[in-house]
Amino acid sequence: MMNTKKLLKMAKKWQQRAALRRKRISFHRSTDTTSSSTAAEKGCFVVYTSDRIRFAFPISYLSNSVIQELLKISEEEFGIPTEGPITLPFDSVFLEYLIRLVQRRMDGDTEKALITSISSTRCSLPCSFQLQEHSSTRLVF
Amino acid sequence: MVKPCWRIGAGMERSKINPTKVDGLTWYKDLGLHTFGEFSMAMIQANSVMEDQCQIESGPLTFNNPTVQGTFVGVYDGHGGPEASRFIADNIFPKLKKFASEGREISEQVISKAFAETDKDFLKTVTKQWPTNPQMASVGSCCLAGVICNGLVYIANTGDSRAVLGRSERGGVRAVQLSVEHNANLESARQELWSLHPNDPTILVMKHRLWRVKGVIQVTRSIGDAYLKRAEFNREPLLPKFRLPEHFTKPILSADPSVTITRLSPQDEFIILASDGLWEHLSNQEAVDIVHNSPRQGIARRLLKAALKEAAKKREMRYSDLTEIHPGVRRHFHDDITVIVVYLNPHPVKTNSWASPLSIRGGYPMHSTS
Numbered sequence: 001m002m003n004t005k006k007l008l009k010m011a012k013k014w015q016q017r018a019a020l021r022r023k024r025i026s027f028h029r030s031t032d033t034t035s036s037s038t039a040a041e042k043g044c045f046v047v048y049t050s051d052r053i054r055f056a057f058p059i060s061y062l063s064n065s066v067i068q069e070l071l072k073i074s075e076e077e078f079g080i081p082t083e084g085p086i087t088l089p090f091d092s093v094f095l096e097y098l099i100r101l102v103q104r105r106m107d108g109d110t111e112k113a114l115i116t117s118i119s120s121t122r123c124s125l126p127c128s129f130q131l132q133e134h135s136s137t138r139l140v141f
Numbered sequence: 142m143v144k145p146c147w148r149i150g151a152g153m154e155r156s157k158i159n160p161t162k163v164d165g166l167t168w169y170k171d172l173g174l175h176t177f178g179e180f181s182m183a184m185i186q187a188n189s190v191m192e193d194q195c196q197i198e199s200g201p202l203t204f205n206n207p208t209v210q211g212t213f214v215g216v217y218d219g220h221g222g223p224e225a226s227r228f229i230a231d232n233i234f235p236k237l238k239k240f241a242s243e244g245r246e247i248s249e250q251v252i253s254k255a256f257a258e259t260d261k262d263f264l265k266t267v268t269k270q271w272p273t274n275p276q277m278a279s280v281g282s283c284c285l286a287g288v289i290c291n292g293l294v295y296i297a298n299t300g301d302s303r304a305v306l307g308r309s310e311r312g313g314v315r316a317v318q319l320s321v322e323h324n325a326n327l328e329s330a331r332q333e334l335w336s337l338h339p340n341d342p343t344i345l346v347m348k349h350r351l352w353r354v355k356g357v358i359q360v361t362r363s364i365g366d367a368y369l370k371r372a373e374f375n376r377e378p379l380l381p382k383f384r385l386p387e388h389f390t391k392p393i394l395s396a397d398p399s400v401t402i403t404r405l406s407p408q409d410e411f412i413i414l415a416s417d418g419l420w421e422h423l424s425n426q427e428a429v430d431i432v433h434n435s436p437r438q439g440i441a442r443r444l445l446k447a448a449l450k451e452a453a454k455k456r457e458m459r460y461s462d463l464t465e466i467h468p469g470v471r472r473h474f475h476d477d478i479t480v481i482v483v484y485l486n487p488h489p490v491k492t493n494s495w496a497s498p499l500s501i502r503g504g505y506p507m508h509s510t511s
Contacts, residue, residue, distance in 0.1 A: 045466075045474075046457040059462050062470045071473045079349030080473060082421050085457050 046085050047074075053092035054085075057099070066102050069115045070095075161501060166468060168503050171439040175199035175212040175499060177289055178486030183441035184479045184504050185449070189469035191504050192219035192282075193416050193477040194226040198234050200498025202290060203242040211247065211290030213237065216302050216479050218283040218416035220358070225263055225282035225365035230502060233259045233286065247290045249400045252297045256284060260364045260396035267367040267374070278374040279383040281358075281366030284398070285320060287414055289483070292405055294412065296320050297398035300360045302479075304414045306403070307429040314410060314433035316425035321399035323362035324417075325352035330361040338391070354393060355385055362395050369393040411484045418476035419444065422451035432482055441480045448478060479504065 040046075044056040047070075061067045070088055077089040088095060101114060161170045161182075169183040176199045184193055198213040213234055219226030237255040241247050267277045283300025296304045301324040306317040323330050325345055331352060338344040346356035353359055358366065368374045368383050370392040375385050403409075413428050423431075428444060435443055446460075452475040453463040463474055 040453075040457055040459045040462075042459060043462055044458065045462065054457075059465050062466055068470055071470065075473065077349075079351060081455075084455055086473060 047095075048085055048087045049090055049092040049095050050088065051091045053095075055092075055095060055099075061102070064102055065111060066098065066115060066118075069118060070098070073118065161503065165464070166471075167442070167445065169439075169442050170501060170503070171442065172437055173197075173499065173501065175289075175483065176210055177212060178484040179437055180212075180214075180481065180483045181437065181439065181441040182479075182481045182501065182503055183445045185445055185475075185477065186468050186504075187418070187471040187475050187477050189472075190223050191468075191477055192223050192226055193217065193418070193479040194219065194223070194230040194282075194502070194504040195479045195481060196230050196234065196500070196502045197481065197483075198498075198500050202238060202247055202288070203245060204238055205242045206245045209241065209246060209290065211288060212483065214287040214289075214412075214414055214481055214483055216283075216285040216414050216416055216481060217364075218285075218300065218302050218418070218477070218479065220281055220283075220360075220363075221366075222276070222280040224277060224280045225363075226504075228263050228266065229259055229282055229284050229364055230504075232262060233284070237286075237288075247288055247295065249295065249297075249402065252286065252288060252295055252400060253398055256286075256297060256299060256364070256396055256398045259284075263365050264367050264370065267365070271374070275374075275378045276380065278367040278379050281360075281363040281394075283360055283416070284364050284396075285414055285416075286398070287319075287412060287483070289405075289412075289485070294319065294403050294405055295400060296403070297400045298322065299362045299364060299396055299398045300324075301417045302415065303417070303420050303425075304412055305425045305429060306412050307410045307432055308406075309408045309410050309433075314429050316429040318425055319401050319403060319412065321401065323360055323399070325354055325359050325361050334361055338393070341389075343387075344393070357383065358394075360394070362397060364396050366394050370395075405485055409485050411482055413444070413480065413482050415444070415480040416476070416478060418478035419448045419480050421476065422448040422455075437484065440482050444480045444482070445478055448480075449475060 041056040043059055045059055045062060046054060046056050048054050057067070071086065074086055074088050078087060081087070106114065161168065166186040167183065171181055173180050175197060180197060182195060182197065184191070184195060194217040196215045200210060201207055202211045202213065203209045215230065215233060217226035217229045233255050236258050237252060240251040240254045244251060270277045283302050284298070285300070285302035285304060286297045287304055288295040296319040298304070298320040301322045302320070303318065303322060304320040306319050307314045308317050325331055325334070331345055334344050334354065343355065345352050345354060348356050351359060354361055355369065358369070368379055372389050375389070411432055413432060419428070423444065431444055431447055432440055449463060450460045453460040456463070456474055466474060
């Protein structure tokens with residue numbers, strides 16, 4: 001089991017790296033468009049962030065427990081949408097950061113810590129800007 | 142471990158002549174014969190455990206009057222777990238037969254009694270299991286039952302599944318909804334609850350842009366959901382999210398079905414019975430048009446596919462990718478769906494079906510990740 005101190009240190013490092021790379025990060029992201037004009041990317045599912053940015057991720061990401069947690073959070077916040085796409089209650093900067101972490105293939109303990117941290121802090125996280133400001137008080141961020 | 146398995150109900154011995162199939166998360170029976178014509182069934186799982194159940198029973202509807210022949214169709218859309226919907230599938234038809242035997246006929250009262258006793262018995266099970274399995278108190282199910290008998294179709298509904306009749310009309314087909322639904326997002330259901338609970342300002346609460354009874358559930362009537370029927374379950378160790386902050390004396394949800402009775406005419410082609418997972422994506426008219434304009438073989442699967450294509454479109458993804466998603470996480474993309482299409486033959490093939498009672502059960506259990 002990883003100790004908290006080590007985890008915090010690691011998270012800080014990730015956060016710095018994510019900040020550095022922010023400008024270079026490129027997913028299939030686009031600004032909000034209507035569903036009729038949006039081509040469905042092959043092999044992908046789509047989520048929107050609170051700032052109306054569209055992300056398409058490979059279907060295989062759906063088996064990742066962090067992604068599953070994000071969908072659960074969306075369900076708790078907004079319910080399962082019956083008419084449109086899935087929206088996450090986070091902004092695009094935060095989602096990009098999380099996806100970077102997911103892509104780095106965390107070990108099980110780190111992943112669990114991340115999920116716990118997302119779950120326990122999400123209520124006070126309307127955007128990632130606040131998240132960064134409060135980073136020192138939270139387990140991972 | 143994901144393992145596919147399924148079973149056919151009481152008509153097990155008929156499995157060779159009435160094969161049902163499983164293809165990934167889909168269970169289906171493309172075409173079969175009931176007392177008054179053909180039928181087609183299909184189900185797809187989205188939850189980690191399939192919560193929908195369904196059945197079709199054709200033949201004698203009493204134990205003591207062989208002249209009362211007909212078809213019974215049930216669609217049970219469970220929530221909070223599969224136990225309530227499975228319980229209904231195990232119990233409601235024998236109860237219907239029992240009450241029908243007492244009066245030697247089918248009637249609205251017989252069907253309502255079968256609903257009431259099924260709910261009562263399920264609540265007994267909840268009480269029995271409370272010390273070891275308290276979460277059973279938060280399991281419930283919608284219950285849609287159709288009985289076709291003696292030129293009449295009885296549609297009894299508790300919850301928000303739906304039965305729609307396809308009536309031929311000037312070269313086309315018109316959708317006639319036969320079921321009355323109980324969902325807080327329908328004005329009529331809200332009015333009913335408000336009038337039953339005039340002193341409870343929080344009987345209906347808007348959450349996620351949808352009305353919910355006590356802020357927790359959309360259906361306003363159901364089988365099960367003991368925590369909303371008896372105050373004795375509104376306490377620990379039931380999970381806090383199901384516990385209501387205030388004490389209640391009057392049951393909040395009821396199991397009473399709304400029953401409609403329709404005399405069938407030669408223009409009545411078929412009835413579609415389906416859980417709300419289908420109606421979320423297809424309108425009544427879209428569904429009857431598909432059935433009217435397509436071959437009978439595999440029609441239930443065709444409706445299922447039409448609904449899934451619509452679900453994929455709403456999520457801005459391809460249908461082929463949607464079908465790759467595993468149960469559990471798949472619930473974020475669509476609900477469990479059950480659809481049964483019952484064709485109505487104007488000239489019942491009585492002699493054939495009297496000789497061969499039919500019993501098919503769908504959805505128990507399909508894939509389980511446990």
